[in-house]
Amino acid sequence: MSRTFAQKALERASGESGLEPGRIVDAYPDLYMSHTASWRCIRTLERMGVGTLYDVDRIAMVMDHISPANSAKTAADHRLCREFAEKMGIRTFYDVNAGIAHIVLMEKGHVRPGALIIGTDSHSTIYGALGALGTGVGFSEITAAWVTGRLWMKVPESIKITIEGPPPAGVHPKDIMLRLIGDLGADGATYCSVEFHGSYPAAMSVSERMTLCNLAMEMGAKNAFVPPDETTRAYLAEAGVAPDDYVELQADPGAVYRQEEVIDTRELSPQIAVPHTVDNVVPVEEVEGTRLDQVFVGSCANAKYDDLAVAARYLKGRTVAPGVRLIVTPASATIMSRAAADGILSTLLEAGATITNPGCGACAGNGGAMADGEVTLSTANRNFRGRMGAYESRIYLSSPATAAASAVRGVITDPREVTV
Structure with missing residues (x-):
């Protein structure tokens, strides 16, 4: 029997064999x-x-x-x-x-x-x-x-999502996931194992794959999966994990999926989730010019080293627009240390950002609260009412590139319009 990743993983964890969805x-x-x-x-x-x-x-x-x-x-x-x-x-x-x-x-x-x-x-x-x-x-x-x-645990059905690329300049993994969530809906993958395949995930760093798998939850996924490869092994080696300490699982050719989706990113534009749900997604062109009070670069979705580096590229030599608060919360102390050593934190500070200690920060309601009527553009994974302060505030979601470009102009901005 050809099996999906989830079937194999739960067979391993339970010691049973021949597991079917349900x-x-x-x-x-x-x-x-x-x-x-x-x-x-x-x-x-x-x-x-x-x-x-x-x-x-x-x-x-x-x-x-x-x-x-x-x-x-x-x-x-x-x-x-x-x-x-x-x-x-x-x-x-x-x-x-x-x-x-x-x-x-x-x-x-x-x-x-x-x-x-x-x-x-x-x-x-x-x-x-x-x-x-x-x-x-x-x-x-x-x-x-x-x-x-x-x-x-119930063995989940599986959804296979094939992503082809590469995407154009200014388009990042967050944009791809927002588009996917918008297309499938917040309940489109409820209690399903979402497998990401295709040329684009295979070319991604582990950090970028984290963004894919993190945001899969926002369409209801029980779990998400990118097939392990040399990129995975290199990351694990750097983390001190020996090859003998893990077993790679791969979906079998011919595995049965509840549905299969194919996304061609080559014509995709930057995407924005507009208030007040993550699946309310539009191209950036539809909300360009929306006034901002705050920009937040943080969360487990987009506060990794490469996310901070992307934001710094748009902010280098520029300053945050008057009246806009830019809050940057690195995902970990390791990331913060590396960003400090590479000058990324200096670039962000010189642009006018407030750098907070590593952690969940404003994404979990710990700092960065808004007053009634205020608007934040956030790289986090949720934009529900009241998540960042006042119930009558608004949260838009974007990639770090869009967030940084928008912080400079003070309004939601297409990052392709800002030279880096």
Whole structure:
């Protein structure tokens, strides 16, 4: 039987064979990620009266969503997590200085091809950029996995998306995903495994693949996947992961998909998600000139090193438009350090950007709040009402290129109109 990636990954995680979509199995995840709100898992564990964990080496805790603490309550939550990790011998613990959980775990070699990874964040689909099956779950599911080591999972149907390229100048992975989300809709891939194939994903860096897999969640995907290759192996080697420490899984030729889509990026223009849903997507030409109060370059979708480098190219030798606040939040301390060493942070600061500490930042409502009537152009993955402050504010989504070009002009701008 020809099998998709998801079928193979769940067969590996469950020890069963011949799995068909719709089958429910007991799967044993390789890694359980919980972020700042890990305190919820700890309190649930206390109510359960359980003091023994299945495998502490499969637990990863990252204090990323509200970092550093912005209230006494959050500080107490952080302290609870630190004390719990020390007491239970949890070695994979990253504090408020590390950055966004997804990016940190990938940089540090905790994410590997073929692995099943569950996390208390819907954008855990990002782990598919390294050939893993990553999916978001609730705090109760994470707590159950802490204790039992397993989780009920249904084998998803799969969607094959073939992306051909290369795209024209000014068009980036974020634009491609926004167009795809706009075409398929926010529920177009609900509980499906989305596989990305074609010449363009094969030519992408791991960072760019992260953008694809991260945003797959915004069309309802259970998980996303880019086939591992030499690019993947080089990234893992740099992260200190030996080839013997992972098993690459590939979909079989002839695997059965619920649907197949083909995207030709060569004629695509920069895309914008307009308020107040991610699937409300239009070409940039339709909203050019929209006045901005704030631009945010950040989030697990687009605050990686190459995202900051793209933004810096548009801002070099220029300044942010009067009246516009440009907030840049690197995804991790490693990325921030590299950007500092390469002069990228200096370019951003000289242009008038405010650089904040690595983490989720404004994407998670931690800073960068707007007042009623204000407008932000953001590189994050969501633009729901009230996500960045006032309910009557508006959030548009774009690539880092469009965001940086727009920060210079003070209005939504087609990056192809700005010379770099």
